Amino acid sequence: MAGQTGDPVEAPEVEALDDLAAREAAYERFVWDNLRRNYIGNFVHGMLGMTGFRLVNAPTFLPAYLHLVSGSNAIVGLGLALQQVGNVIAPLFVGAKIEHRRKIMPAAVLFGSLARGAILGMALVGWLLKGEPLVFALLIFIFLFGVFMGAQRVAFTLLMSKVVPISRRGRLQAWRNATGGLIAAALAYVAGRYLIGGNAFGNGYSTTFVLAFALTSAGLWALQVLLREPEPPTLRVQARFRDRLRETPRLISDDKPFGLFLVGQMLATSARIAAPFYILYVGQQMPMNGVLLGLLSLAFLGADTVSNLLWGYLGDRSGFRIVLLLSLSLWIGSTLLLMAVHEPAAVFAAFVGLGASQAGYMMAAQTMVLEFGKREDLPMRIGLSTTAEGLTATAGPLLGGAVADLLGYDLVFGASVGLLTAALIVVIIVKDPRHR
Secondary structure (H helix, E strand, C coil): CCCCCCCCCCHHHHHHHHHHHHHHHHHHHHHHHCHHHHHHHHHHHHHHHHHHHHHHHCCCHHHHHHHHHHCCHHHHHHHHHHHHHHHHHHHHHHHHHHCCCCCCHHHHHHHHHHHHHHHHHHHHHHHHCCHHHHHHHHHHHHHHHHHHHHHHHHHHHHHHHHHCCHHHHHHHHHHHHHHHHHHHHHHHHHHHHHHHCCCHHHCHHHHHHHHHHHHHHHHHHHHHHHCCCCCCCCCCCCCCHHHHHHHHHHHHHCCHHHHHHHHHHHHHHHHHHHHHHHHHHHHHHCCCCHHHHHHHHHHHHHHHHHHHHHHHHHHHHHCHHHHHHHHHHHHHHHHHHHHHCCCHHHHHHHHHHHHHHHHHHHHHHHHHHHHCCCHHHHHHHHHHHHHHHHHHHHHHHHHHHHHHHHHCHHHHHHHHHHHHHHHHHHHHHCCCHHHC
16 A cells, blocks of 8 residues: 555655745746846845945055055055955854845845945044044954945845846846946046045045945945845754854865865955055056046946946856956956056056956856855855955955065065966866856
8 A cells, every 4th residue: 555646654745845846936936026126126236335335445545545544555454454354254154144034134234234334434533533543443444344244245145146036147247237337437536536636525535435335325225125035935944153154064075166166266365465555556656646546446447347247248148157267367467467567558457457357256256156055055155155255365465565565566466466377277177056
């Protein structure tokens, strides 16, 4: 009797499978039924958020401001290192705390609001403090900005993976980054020439940061209004953070391509040892003023804007591994050009290449990680990727500042090229998860 059709021993298992299939189908229907609304919400949030955050994260305004108030390359490196420490502390903890939740939006709003508050703090201390207290306060808010940016990256990446199908993620990022980048490029030029060059409201840098705060806050508000989040058909059981931390090696050992991807990511982020010093290096070669600062910011952010369209559609069509390979190659070439040729046109071209390459790298790294492994492990996989990136990005700027003070910028840039070359070799070995 046990082998007959309809055996009651097998019925609960069959019913469970049928129930899971029904929940998966309902989840898919919800995603596609709400895709237009969620697409618009993610686009508006990303466009305004990218616009504001790029004014802070571009390797021009914040490094130049830290150098202006401190006069030290080491302080510039320390500031960027403290920002990356946040990316080490927050992501895995946040991943473990939200992986069992049916709705991610409340956590995303909380972390997003705190990140924007840190930008506002940078602006306010510029008006209220001077000298060493200003430097100390800036470093504190830069650290907090890094903590909450690391936290919100996990939450918002997971949120996007829930509401946007894999075949549409590249073009969404392409258009939101391109539109946001276009606005950011124009604003960067205006900020450099008029706000910073004209010392608007007594501190052009603080005024620029307030502008960034307003734009990013508007984007977060739009996402809250527009987004409709589905409940996933399967969830992990809530576990203690330390227990989940012990399980993270399994995420790597069970998926060798993911492990190699992490190695390549860590090498590439280590190459950011040179990023805070691009603009300072140019300042050694030619007179630096608000107009030149605005033009180079325009070159960096404008290239980011245009290239995002190429990177996004290429990633959707061919997978993001090819985007990673091309962006690393362009990053190497642009750094070498900046080192070798000191004419204004060549420097402008180098900043174009740096903007385009780092846009491609960021899009590929943040999207490719979503394609490895199981859906239930996605929050911890995002957290592990972000933490690995933060670990190597923390020491880089700090070490770079010390080396730049002692031995000059050329050695820092040479180390960056070497790390990027090693990352390129590793990524060549990685199998594309899109085609597995």
